[in-house]
Amino acid sequence: MARMTTEGLTKIYGRGKKAVTGLRDVSLTIAPGEFVAIVGPSGSGKSTLLLSLGGLIRPSSGAVFLDDTSLYTVDASRRIALRRSHIGFLFQTFNLVPYLTALENVQVPLMVAGTAPAEQRALAASLLERVGLGERMAHKPAELSIGQQQRVALARALANHPSVLLADEPTGNLDPSTAENVMAMFHALHADGVTLVMVTHDPRIAANASRTLELVDGCICRDALEPGKITTAGEQAALV
Amino acid sequence: MRLSSIIVKELFERRSQLITSFIAIVLGITVIVGIRTITHFSEKAVARELDNLGANVLILPKDATVSDYYSADFTGAELPEAYVQTITSSSLQGVDNLSPKLSASVELQGRRVILTGILPKNEFANKQVWQMTGDIFSRPQGCGTVSIPGVTKDTPGSLDRAAVRKEVIETLAQNEVLVGADIANRYALTKGKTVGLLGRTFTVRSVLPQTGTIDDSRLFAHLHVVQQMLGKGKVVSAIEILGCCKEISTGLVTKLNALLPNARVVTVAQITSTQLRTNSLMSQFSSIFLVFILLVGGVSIANYMFANVRERRKEIGTFIAIGMSPRQVVAIFYGKALLLGVIGGIIGYLFGTLLAVWLGPRIAQIPVLPLPILLGWAVLISAAMNMLATIIPASAAARTDPASVLMEE
Numbered sequence: 001m002a003r004m005t006t007e008g009l010t011k012i013y014g015r016g017k018k019a020v021t022g023l024r025d026v027s028l029t030i031a032p033g034e035f036v037a038i039v040g041p042s043g044s045g046k047s048t049l050l051l052s053l054g055g056l057i058r059p060s061s062g063a064v065f066l067d068d069t070s071l072y073t074v075d076a077s078r079r080i081a082l083r084r085s086h087i088g089f090l091f092q093t094f095n096l097v098p099y100l101t102a103l104e105n106v107q108v109p110l111m112v113a114g115t116a117p118a119e120q121r122a123l124a125a126s127l128l129e130r131v132g133l134g135e136r137m138a139h140k141p142a143e144l145s146i147g148q149q150q151r152v153a154l155a156r157a158l159a160n161h162p163s164v165l166l167a168d169e170p171t172g173n174l175d176p177s178t179a180e181n182v183m184a185m186f187h188a189l190h191a192d193g194v195t196l197v198m199v200t201h202d203p204r205i206a207a208n209a210s211r212t213l214e215l216v217d218g219c220i221c222r223d224a225l226e227p228g229k230i231t232t233a234g235e236q237a238a239l240v
Numbered sequence: 241m242r243l244s245s246i247i248v249k250e251l252f253e254r255r256s257q258l259i260t261s262f263i264a265i266v267l268g269i270t271v272i273v274g275i276r277t278i279t280h281f282s283e284k285a286v287a288r289e290l291d292n293l294g295a296n297v298l299i300l301p302k303d304a305t306v307s308d309y310y311s312a313d314f315t316g317a318e319l320p321e322a323y324v325q326t327i328t329s330s331s332l333q334g335v336d337n338l339s340p341k342l343s344a345s346v347e348l349q350g351r352r353v354i355l356t357g358i359l360p361k362n363e364f365a366n367k368q369v370w371q372m373t374g375d376i377f378s379r380p381q382g383c384g385t386v387s388i389p390g391v392t393k394d395t396p397g398s399l400d401r402a403a404v405r406k407e408v409i410e411t412l413a414q415n416e417v418l419v420g421a422d423i424a425n426r427y428a429l430t431k432g433k434t435v436g437l438l439g440r441t442f443t444v445r446s447v448l449p450q451t452g453t454i455d456d457s458r459l460f461a462h463l464h465v466v467q468q469m470l471g472k473g474k475v476v477s478a479i480e481i482l483g484c485c486k487e488i489s490t491g492l493v494t495k496l497n498a499l500l501p502n503a504r505v506v507t508v509a510q511i512t513s514t515q516l517r518t519n520s521l522m523s524q525f526s527s528i529f530l531v532f533i534l535l536v537g538g539v540s541i542a543n544y545m546f547a548n549v550r551e552r553r554k555e556i557g558t559f560i561a562i563g564m565s566p567r568q569v570v571a572i573f574y575g576k577a578l579l580l581g582v583i584g585g586i587i588g589y590l591f592g593t594l595l596a597v598w599l600g601p602r603i604a605q606i607p608v609l610p611l612p613i614l615l616g617w618a619v620l621i622s623a624a625m626n627m628l629a630t631i632i633p634a635s636a637a638a639r640t641d642p643a644s645v646l647m648e649e
Contacts, residue, residue, distance in 0.1 A: 047646070047647050048647075051642075051643045051646060051647070054561070056561060056642050056643040056646070057643040076566075077565065080560075080563055080564075080565050081563075083561075083562075083563050084562070084563025085563075088562075089558075089561050089562060091558070091646060095554060095555075095557075095558040095646075097246075097555055097558070098253070099249045099250055099252075099253030099254075100246070100249060104241055104245070104249075107241040108241070108246075108559070108562065108564075109562045109563055111241045111242065111243070112559070112562065112563045112564045112565075112568065113563060117241055117242065120241055121241075156562070157562075160563070168646070
């Protein structure tokens with residue numbers, strides 16, 4: 001389990017008159033094992049915040065901590081290693097490699113982490129079994145349904161047993177029934193202690209989380225620790 | 241799974257995009273290998289022809305001319321025989337054979353003939369046509385000679401070379417002469433007959449075959465016998481050299497001039513310049529093609545790789561997001577370039593060799609055989625070209641910003 005913290009996180013894209021603020025002085029703490037939903041209108045900074053937490057967007061100012069390690073003050077190779085071993089990503093369009101089978105797609109993060117090929121196959125197979133795709137391991141993404149592709153992507157995200165799973169619109173392309181299945185898997189992961197941070201537009205999907213952050217214009221304007229309990233931006237500081 | 245699996249699977253997945261660039265690589269290597277193979281055998285064929293012509297470099301006394309050499313009119317100008325030793329003990333490359341000789345006009349049955357003193361072994365080595373006189377003469381395998389099927393130099397069953405040479409030296413005894421074809425006809429000389437020269441009697445050891453050269457109207461005795469008869473000591477009129485073609489074109493004459501400042505070194509200009517022009521033309525042709533093909537092939541590969549990087553932006557961004565390092569991203573593209581280069585090099589070599597073997601006899605009238613050493617060069621050039629062309633695209637791939645890719649969705 002891992003705790004994620006941001007301190008005064010600000011991200012400005014571009015320069016001068018063309019500068020656009022993605023995040024404004026965002027400070028928050030996501031406790032180990034927490035299930036957080038980030039909601040907000042398009043362009044509010046949801047994805048910027050998610051990718052900043054994942055060590056993929058260097059902030060203009062402020063800091064991001066994974067436990068006690070500041071992600072953007074360590075060197076690039078250390079940051080890559082931290083991402084590899086602690087953070088899993090799940091994308092709206094799954095981002096599976098089209099020429100690799102389901103099994104091979106799940107093997108990629110294991111290979112990148114230096115796992116031996118035989119062990120890669122065994123781990124990837126067990127993960128695909130876990131998401132209910134034991135019979136579809138040899139299929140390429142194009143031969144799988146949308147829901148199955150998202151499950152392969154989930155298995156890939158979990159390959160290196162991350163303590164944090166960052167999901168960007170994980171159900172955005174799924175039908176309600178498949179979306180429910182994915183949420184059921186998220187709950188299972190939550191129960192296992194994985195820290196979940198999920199960006200979504202869908203209030204019903206957000207309702208699955210134990211805490212909801214609403215971003216508007218780069219600021220956290222609401223922080224609901226539990227469904228139905230709204231925390232204002234001003235009160236947020238007390239939570240940090 | 242390994243990175244190589246990703247490389248191979250991606251290659252097969254996007255075959256259609258690959259084909260154009262791969263054809264460019266194969267065609268490029270095919271042309272290079274084809275030209276180099278034909279050039280190699282063409283140079284060897286030219287070298288062999290020159291070799292067959294005999295001596296191609298002459299060392300004459302400082303004031304003598306080539307015309308003097310042919311008329312044996314040296315008007316008393318000679319060279320020390322020690323020059324032969326000077327040359328053989330030097331580090332000069334490309335001197336295949338040295339043939340010192342001392343010529344003088346002598347009287348035979350009331351008419352003037354040219355008597356030339358030779359060192360038999362060296363002389364026979366220089367003159368292939370003399371080998372036709374029988375089985376006692378041999379010719380060394382010199383620089384520029386090449387074995388080609390169907391072109392056999394040695395008569396099957398001929399005597400052992402070493403033994404033959406020994407016999408030549410030892411059998412051209414002090415009282416023996418070799419007689420040119422015209423002289424033999426004019427004076428009705430045959431093997432075993434005797435002739436008187438400068439008050440000394442010689443036995444005809446052999447009548448030389450018609451050569452169409454001044455040799456036909458000469459008599460040949462051992463160099464040291466002629467020196468003794470003329471009373472001139474250890475001197476020679478000229479030293480004929482069978483120079484290696486390649487070395488002649490790279491300054492053998494200049495080096496000989498520097499080695500023997502008191503002698504005049506000339507080469508058979510027309511032959512040498514023809515050889516030089518031919519070799520130079522082929523070499524330049526090959527080099528120009530190589531540069532051209534490297535440029536075209538390199539640009540084609542770079543273009544393909546750039547397109548590949550653009551197309552795989554999302555895939556690369558995802559790889560980086562899930563923990564792939566820039567070094568691993570670069571390795572994917574270099575691995576792909578290397579694989580394409582090696583396969584392209586091998587296939588290009590095979591096609592180029594087939595092309596050369598088929599075209600060689602048709603356009604250059606020479607038999608051409610595969611040159612295995614070119615396989616290594618083909619693979620090396622092809623792989624290096626691909627790797628160089630991939631440096632910038634691979635760097636661009638490694639610099640892919642995963643966040644911008646992922647946020648494009």
